[in-house]
Amino acid sequence: MEIKMAPSLLAADFLHLEDEIRRAEASGADWLHCDVMDGVYVPNISFGFPVISPIGALTKLPLDVHMMTVCPEKYVDRLAEAGAASVTIHTDHTDGETVRDTLKAIRSAGMRAAAALRPKQPASDLDPYLELIDMALIMTVEPGFGGQKFMRDMMPKVRAVREALNRVNPSCGIQVDGGIGASTVSEAAGAGANIFVVGTASFRAPDMAEALRSFRRTAESSYRG
Ligand code: DX5
Numbered sequence: 026m027e028i029k030m031a032p033s034l035l036a037a038d039f040l041h042l043e044d045e046i047r048r049a050e051a052s053g054a055d056w057l058h059c060d061v062m063d064g065v066y067v068p069n070i071s072f073g074f075p076v077i078s079p080i081g082a083l084t085k086l087p088l089d090v091h092m093m094t095v096c097p098e099k100y101v102d103r104l105a106e107a108g109a110a111s112v113t114i115h116t117d118h119t120d121g122e123t124v125r126d127t128l129k130a131i132r133s134a135g136m137r138a139a140a141a142l143r144p145k146q147p148a149s150d151l152d153p154y155l156e157l158i159d160m161a162l163i164m165t166v167e168p169g170f171g172g173q174k175f176m177r178d179m180m181p182k183v184r185a186v187r188e189a190l191n192r193v194n195p196s197c198g199i200q201v202d203g204g205i206g207a208s209t210v211s212e213a214a215g216a217g218a219n220i221f222v223v224g225t226a227s228f229r230a231p232d233m234a235e236a237l238r239s240f241r242r243t244a245e246s247s248y249r250g
């Protein structure tokens with residue numbers, strides 16, 4: 026499974042976004058993770074289309090859009106127009122049929138579809154969607170804010186999702202998001218994660234390129250699929 030590093034824009038300096046995106050590109054980022062928050066699904070508001078669309082036009086990095094919003098189904102077409110490469114939706118704010126339809130719509134619009142579990146959800150919540158996704162996101166903090174502490178107790182869930190995927194959709198990746206950095210990458214990779222969202226530990230590292238290089242090395246040597 027390919028290891029990918031996805032710096033999270035939430036930790037960037039918003040007054041200098043273009044410079045920050047260039048810094049991520051020059052530092053070896055694979056994807057750019059964009060956290061969209063609506064103040065309803067999570068107790069925080071971040072940014073939306075007026076920010077994502079110009080970023081999509083600016084960078085060649087694939088945009089990995091994490092929709093921490095209710096009703097993500099309303100925005101699939103606009104996400105595709107904005108240049109999103111992958112769209113992750115949460116699975117606990119609506120019914121299963123809407124989640125399935127939204128994942129299918131994301132794929133039909135030419136993007137990778139991903140489904141997320143927040144900390145209180147068990148691995149089995151993803152079972153109905155395993156064949157409809159190109160990535161599973163296991164949150165390793167409560168969604169809503171950067172800079173929180175990694176929840177180590179999510180690792181058995183990462184392993185359980187990896188094993189379930191190995192049976193029905195083995196090429197599907199697993200992303201972890203929240204508190205990823207020098208001391209946590211190896212645990213997450215050992216549990217079966219291969220795509221790492223890194224906010225604080227990338228944009229706010231003294232040397233972003235060196236940080237991403239070392240996280241990648243660690244992930245590559247610790248990964249267990
Ligand atoms: C939190 C967001 C994360 C956040 C991660 O809800 O989904 O993507 O930016 O930030 P760090 O890496 O600082 O925990």
Ligand code: ZN
Pocket residue numbers: 033058059060091202222
């Ligand atoms: Zn995120």
